[in-house]
Amino acid sequence: MDSTPFGFSFAHPWVLLLLLLIPVLAILKGRVGGSPGITFSSTSALAAIGKRRRSRAGAFLNMIAYLAVACMIVALARPQLGRTLTRVQASGVDIMLVLDVSRSMLAEDYTIGNERANRIEAVKQVTEQFIRQRPNDRIGIIAFAGKPYLVSPLTLDHDWLIQNLDRIRIGMVEDGTAIGSATAAAANRLKDKEAKTKLIVLLSDGDNNAGRITPLTAAEAAKALGIRIYTIGAGSQQPTVPFPFTDPFGRTQYQMVPMEFNEDTLKEIARITKGKYFPAADTASLKKTFNEIDTMEKTKVEVSKTADYRDLFAWFLIAGFGFLSLEIILSQTVWRRLP
Numbered sequence: 001m002d003s004t005p006f007g008f009s010f011a012h013p014w015v016l017l018l019l020l021l022i023p024v025l026a027i028l029k030g031r032v033g034g035s036p037g038i039t040f041s042s043t044s045a046l047a048a049i050g051k052r053r054r055s056r057a058g059a060f061l062n063m064i065a066y067l068a069v070a071c072m073i074v075a076l077a078r079p080q081l082g083r084t085l086t087r088v089q090a091s092g093v094d095i096m097l098v099l100d101v102s103r104s105m106l107a108e109d110y111t112i113g114n115e116r117a118n119r120i121e122a123v124k125q126v127t128e129q130f131i132r133q134r135p136n137d138r139i140g141i142i143a144f145a146g147k148p149y150l151v152s153p154l155t156l157d158h159d160w161l162i163q164n165l166d167r168i169r170i171g172m173v174e175d176g177t178a179i180g181s182a183t184a185a186a187a188n189r190l191k192d193k194e195a196k197t198k199l200i201v202l203l204s205d206g207d208n209n210a211g212r213i214t215p216l217t218a219a220e221a222a223k224a225l226g227i228r229i230y231t232i233g234a235g236s237q238q239p240t241v242p243f244p245f246t247d248p249f250g251r252t253q254y255q256m257v258p259m260e261f262n263e264d265t266l267k268e269i270a271r272i273t274k275g276k277y278f279p280a281a282d283t284a285s286l287k288k289t290f291n292e293i294d295t296m297e298k299t300k301v302e303v304s305k306t307a308d309y310r311d312l313f314a315w316f317l318i319a320g321f322g323f324l325s326l327e328i329i330l331s332q333t334v335w336r337r338l339p
Contacts, residue, residue: 003148007061007229008079008080009078009079009080009309010080011077011078011311012077014077015073015077016077018073018076018152019073019074021124022066022069022070022093025272026062027064031060033180043221044321059306060193060330061326061330064323064324064326064327066328067320067323068320069320071316071319071320071323072316072317074313074316075314075317075320077313079311079316080309080311080312081310082310083309086103089287092138092198092200093134093137093138093195093197093297093324094136094138094139094202095137095138095139095140095198095297096140096142096186096189096199096201097127097130097139097201098122098141098142098143098144098186098200098201098202099120099127099143099203100144100145100179100203100205100206101120101145101170102117102145102176102177102205103138103145103170103260104235105119105120106118106119106125106170106243106244107241107242107259108119108241108242108244108254109235109241109282110237110238110283111282111283112125117283119205119235122231122283122286123286124165124166126283126290127290129290130160130290130294131190131327132158133294134294135158136156136328137154138156139155139161140153140154140155140161140186140189141164141165141166142182142185142189142327143187144173144178144179144181144182144208144211145170145173145174145176145177145178145210146173146175146176147173147176147181147210147211148178148181148182148186150154151165152164153166153189154189154190166185174210176209176210177206177207177208178208178210179204179208179211179215179218179269180204180211180214180215180263181211181213181215183200183213183215183229183269184209184213184221186200187218187221190225197297197304198225198227199228199229199230199275200222201232201293202229202230202231202232204233205235205259205261206260206261206262207260207265208261208262208265213270214267215267216268216269216272218269219273223273227273228274229269229272229273230267230272230275230278231267231270232278232279232289233266233277233279234256234286235261235280235281236281236282237261237281237308239258240256240257240259241256241257242255242259243255243256243257256307256314263279277297278284278292278293279335291331303320
C-alpha cells in the first residue's frame, strides 16, 4: 500500500475566485462615501482636526472587515488536509529464468550498439529489460552449464535480482549443457508456489550433453506441476560461428568454429508444457522474443484509491466571525463613528 504525503487542498477551489471581489469592494468603498451627518459650507476649518487618527482607524476597521470576508470565502471553498491511500493488488506471475552459460555462449554472433558481442552479454542485457518490465512478478534465475546453479530465488526485489544477473560469468561451473537438470531445478523452485501462473523461460544455444535428467523428462514433470515453458534458441544457428581466442601475443583473434544445436529438443519441451519455442538468431529477434513473452503473460493488477482528508473550513469560519466581531466591537467602542 502506497500513500501520498499529507497535503493541503480545497474541495471547491473555484469558490476562491470570490476573493477577487475584495479589492473591487475596497476601491468602490473609497470612491463612494456615506451621507454626511452634518452639512458645512466649508470643511477647511475641520481639515486638521483628528485627520491622521481617523484615517488610520477607518483603514484598520476596513482591513478587519475584509479579512472576515476573506476567511468566510476560504471556508466556503472547504480547505482540507490529508492524503490519498493507494492499494495495489497484483495477481503476479512466478517466473524462473533459466540461462545457458556454457562456453559456447562466448560465440560473438550478436551485436550491441552496432558492435560485435557474445551471446551471454546480449542475453543479459535483454533479460534485464524483461525483468524491469514486470515489476509485480516474482522472478528467479538459474544459470547452467554442465550443471545448474541458483543465481537468485524468486523475488520481488528486482534491483537485487539484476545485480545478481550482472555477476553471471562463463566458467563459473564445469562446462557442458545440462538442459534437463536445469529445467528440473527451475520446476522444483516453482512447485510449492501459489501463483496462478508459473512459467519457465529456458534459453540455450546447444544440445543436452550433461546432467542426470533428460530434457523431455523434466518437461513432463513441469507439465504435471502446471508450469508452462517458453524456450529460446540463442545464436545464429549457422554451421560455423565466430569464436574468440587469444594468440601467443595476447591478442584476441577469431576463428569460425562449428556449434552443435538441437532445436527439436527445445521445440518439444515447449510443446509438452503448452508453451512456445522462439528462435533468436540475433539481438533484434532476441528482444522481440522477450517482448512477445511479456505480452502473452500479463500480470493482472487492481488499483484502489481511498482519500483520508480532514476538513479545516470550521477554523476559517471561526476566524471570519472573530474578525467580524472585532470590527463591530471596535467600531462601536474605541473607534465609534458620530452619526
